[in-house]
Amino acid sequence: MAADESRAGTGREAREAAAERAAIAVRPEEFQHGSSSKREKVFELNGVEVLYSGVSAVKGIALDIHRNDVTALIGPSGCGKSTLLRCLNRMNDLIPGAEVRGELLYHGEDLYGPEVDPVQARKLIGMVFQKPNPFPKSIYDNVAFGPRILGRKEDLDATVERALRGAALWDEVKDRLDSNAFGLSGGQQQRLCIARCIAVEPDTILMDEPCSALDPISTGKIEDLMIELKEEFSIVIVTHNMQQAARVSDRTAFLMVELDADEDNRWGRLVEFDDTEKIFTNPSDQRTEDYVSGKVG
Amino acid sequence: MTMGSERATPRNRLAVAGARATTQAMLRDQPRGDVIRNTLFAALLLLAILIALAGLVALLIQAFAQGASALSIDLFTNGPSSIRPESAGFRPAIIGSLELIAGVILFVVPIGIGAALYLEEYADKTRWWNRLIEVNIQNLAAVPSIIYGILGLSFIVRGPLDLGFVLAAGSLTLALLVLPMVIIAAREAIRAVPDSIRQGSLALGATKWQTIRRQVLPASIPGIVTGVILAVSRALGEAAPLLLVGAAAFVTFDPEPFSGGYTALPVQIYNYATRSQEEFQALAAAGIIVMLVVLLAMNSFAIWLRNRYEQRW
Amino acid sequence: MTRAGDKQAPEPAGDLPRRLRAPSPRYGEKAIQGLLALCGILSVITTTAIVVSLIGPTIGFFEVVSVSEFFGTEWSPQFEPPSFGVLATVAGTLNVTLWCMLFAIPIGLGAAIYLSEYATARVRKTLKPTLEVLAGIPTVAIGFFAVTFILPEIIQPLWPGDFLGGATGKPFMALAASLGIALMIVPIIASLSDDAMSAVPRGLREGAYALGATRAKVATRVVFPAALSGIVASIVLAISRAVGETMIIVLAAGSTPDFTLNPVVSIQAMTSYIAVTATGDIPTGSIAYKSVFAVGSVLFLMTLAMNVISIRLVRRYREVYE
Incomplete structure (x- = not known):
């Protein structure tokens, strides 16, 4: 633990991160609500910085993401929360000129280590996007796509059914598995994308504003789903909707835009990372309080 | 797209000047x-x-x-004749054109799609050589067809490939001529597949090629096929480059790919059109009718295909 | 959710290093990328081959014919002594192109403005493909049409008497080829200019309409200037097409090299010289044979220059609006 601290970012968040880790180490049971699996960390980030063509998008991020938690990343637009999310399954590799610095451990393994294959990493760490992006294929083929490319072809029907049930979509689509996925409503499409994702059997699911394109009822269904899914998966969600973060997440990270002296460059920085309840009721940082109470942003 | 003052390009200035002129004119003009x-x-x-x-x-x-x-069945069954125009036809020319087109398709489909995939999916646009390839293809699409004839003459008929004046040489020349069209059309079709599909596939742990093979290509097939049809119809109607690579006007036998002389429908039409007798003129017109019917059918099919399978994202 | 147990039974931490490695070196992926790159490079090879095939014989040509003679106006390669003044065929090309553009530009732009600013979406969806069919008609067919219809049925009856030497009784004429080519390139100008004008953002139009401008004013003073580089690009591309056209000129304009811009005479253009000479019985390596390549070089350079201009202009409007 102590070794980690020296590598964390400077200032407040470093101290917080350190205090946070210490807290877990000392009395994990008291610190969280619900299950007792908190001790296992899925991601450990230390001084993570993401740059596009040499310009920082986020800097000095230090946080731990725990197994079977829903961890929410909130903050104003441009604070780099999506950027941060996309380095957790190496989707940033696809952007020319993107670069990730600092330490990013996944179950203790360096996710950006030279031996790590991003394609393999993405099988373990699934992702759901802001806008539902079903493939222009049948519902069945959408879900079966992942297992097929992984060569898991035995019992495909069962896998598809299990994934669709897992995404609470089975009852709505079981009679029209062969119809085009574009015929589904937006909310159904998004749940199909979640089903598609869990059919690959990842251990973590990243969600990038998964409800921002949906109506309130569909949003509610997906939020219920997230709470169910965290029994099995670890979930990291980016959201601009603070109520949503408060409803579904166990832990919340608040990021903010920071400017340099000349206001030429801007980047995202982690302000506070804590239990969701604490962030929304009794944040330790004034900026967090201003943001969650709606004074800024 | 920003239209703010910080982007005062000449185009924007022109547009603003236009808007201003309109406004001023409005205040003066009589309705x-x-x-x-x-x-x-x-x-x-x-x-x-x-x-x-x-x-x-x-x-x-x-x-x-x-x-x-x-117009009669003779057109399809008889060969050319310089003395009996009333029974002369286009049989060797039509067969020659079909063989030429088959060769063109065999060549341009894999290479055209390959080049388009490379440029859209793999090439780093910031590298000068990739930009060079891109501009080069745009230019090749507008190089006069007769220049391809010269290329075919000195590189395919003679020179490095040395095939001689055979049908395969003509086919390859036409293929090079329409390849840029296929590449450009295929690129547009590939670009029309939204990035969210690629990201969705990659995020499931698919490799790049799996994503291209199973998502990008199937989604862009209608656009690519449309482009190939249009390119093939261009190749079907081209006469000028074939004149240089050995398509002769007077071939009475069914042409073979790698030996003997050959001809093509537009070349035969050209030949009949340059003769002064009324009958040959009629024969040329009949050949044009045949060619136009085929081309219109192909074009209509391409347009139908585009409208039928156009994916709305 | 019974899957949780069996899925996570192997502790991820222990199994993980292996699961993050690539299961195979993925040579296939790299090979495919290489193959695709090769397809792209083939286009560069094509251009190189064009240049190489033109340069050799062209140099051979200039070993015999002086540069100053080449840029003369007398073109008679079959005469004795032969004369190789390329300007006669260049003039033939310009003659045809000039008169062609005189008709094609206004008609093409008129059609483009109509398509982009006046036609309803449905009308546009029918008219544009119909026009494009015109661009897809083989040039042999258009050449035949020019010499059997445009020349005897349109130009000769309408031509004002003896003006410029008169049009009656002439079997070939530059103007017939010009009008034939115009038929072919009007759709090119119309279609590409329509694309450029349609790319002008709606906001710009709405801004002008909000000021009370009429449709004609919006079209001519807002949209047209805003799309100018795309429009110019389409015209340059059309000129390049006209300069490179062969069969229409061979069929309708004859093959008489003449240093003139008079539209009612028979001329020979660069393309038709190449087509006619290279198909005739000319021994390989003879000076007449090499002259084909010399003329081809001039033609290639001219069209190259125009294509580059057009490509740059298109890129410029794309940068602004897309």
């Missing part, structure tokens, strides 16, 4: 004059379109008027 002028302007525009369409209609009518008398 009644406007109405007349507007109607006149619209009428002129419509006239422009009508002239172009009239040209198309006149071309079709003229071909039918002149060629109807020569």
Whole structure:
């Protein structure tokens, strides 16, 4: 633990991160609500910085993401929360000129280590996007796509059914598995994308504003789903909707835009990372309080 | 797209100047004059379109008027004749064209799609060599067809490939001629597949090629096929480059790919058209009718395909 | 959710290093990328081959014919002594192109403005493909149409008497080829200019309409200038097409090299010289044979220059609006 601290970012968040880790180490049971699996960390980030063509998008991020938690990343637009999310399954590799610095451990393994294959990493760490992006294929083929490319072809029907049930979509689509996925409503499409994702059997699911394109009822269904899914998966969600973060997440990270002296460059920085309840009721940082109470942003 | 003052490109300045001129003109002009002028302007525009369409209609009518008398099954079964135009036909030319086209398709489909995939999916646009390839293809699409004839003559018929004046040389020349068209059309079709599909696939742990093979290509097939059809119809109608790579006007046997002389439908039409006897003129017109019917069918199919399978994202 | 147990039974931490490694070196992926790159490079090879095939014989040509003679106006390669003044065929090309553009530009732009600013979406969806069919008609067919219809049925009856030497009784004429080519390139100008004008953002139009501008004013003073580089690009491309056109000129304009811009005479253009000479019985390596390549070089350079201009202009409007 102590070794980690020296590598964390400077200032407040470093101290917080350190205090946070210490807290877990000392009395994990008291610190969280619900299950007792908190001790296992899925991601450990230390001084993570993401740059596009040499310009920082986020800097000095230090946080731990725990197994079977829903961890929410909130903050104003441009604070780099999506950027941060996309380095957790190496989707940033696809952007020319993107670069990730600092330490990013996944179950203790360096996710950006030279031996790590991003394609393999993405099988373990699934992702759901802001806008539902079903493939222009049948519902069945959408879900079966992942297992097929992984060569898991035995019992495909069962896998598809299990994934669709897992995404609470089975009852709505079981009679029209062969119809085009574009015929589904937006909310159904998004749940199909979640089903598609869990059919690959990842251990973590990243969600990038998964409800921002949906109506309130569909949003509610997906939020219920997230709470169910965290029994099995670890979930990291980016959201601009603070109520949503408060409803579904166990832990919340608040990021903010920071400017340099000349206001030429801007980047995202982690302000506070804590239990969701604490962030929304009794944040330790004034900026967090201003943001969650709606004074800024 | 930003139209703010910080992007005062010449184009924006022009547009702003245009808007300003309009506004100023508005404050001066008499509305009644406007109405007349507007109607006149619209009428002129419509006239422009009508002239172009009239040209198309006149071309079709003229071909039918002149060629109807020569339309018969002989066209498809008989070879050319310089003394008996009444029974002369296009059989070797039609077979030659079909073989040429088959070769073109075999060549341009894999290479055209390959080049398009490379440029859209793999090439780093910031590298000068990739930009060079891109500009180069755009330029090749507009190089005169006769220049491809020269290329075919000195590189395919003679020179490095040394195939001789055979049908395969003509086919390869035509393939090089239409390859840029196929690449450009395929690139557009590939670009039309939204990035969210690629990301969705990659996020499931698919490799790049799996994503291309199973998502990008299937989604862009209608656009690519449309492009290939249009390219093939261009190749079908080209005569100029074939004149240089050995398509002879007087071939009485069914051409073979790698030996002997060959001819093609447009070359045969050209030959008949340059003869002064009335019968040969009619024969040329009949050949044009055959060619236009095939081309219109292909074009209509391409348009139908595009409308039928156009994916709305 | 019974899957949780069996899925996570192997502790991820222990199994993980292996699961993050690539299961195979993925040579296939790299090979495919290489193959695709090769397809792209083939286009560069094509251009190189064009240049190489033109340069050799062209140099051979200039070993015999002086540069100053080449840029003369007398072109008679078959005469004795032969004369190789390329300007006669260049003039033939310009003659045809000039008169062609005189008709094609206004008609093409008129059609484009109509399509983009006046036609309803449905009309546009029918008219544009119909026009494009015109661009897809083989040039042999258009050449035949020019010499059997445009020349005897349009130009000769309408031509004002003896003006410029008169039009009656002439079997070939530059103007017939010009009008034929115009028929072919009007759709090119119309279609590409329509694309450029349609790419002008709606906001710009709405801004002008909000000021009370009429449709004609919006079209001519807002949209047209805003799309100018795309429009110019389409015209340059059309000129390049006209300069490179062969069969229409061979069929309708004859093959008489003449240093003139008079539209009612028979001329020979660069393309038709190449087509006619290279198909005739000319021994390989003879000076007449090499002259084909010399003329081809001039033609290639001219069209290259125009294509580059057009490509740059298109890129410029794309940068602004897309």
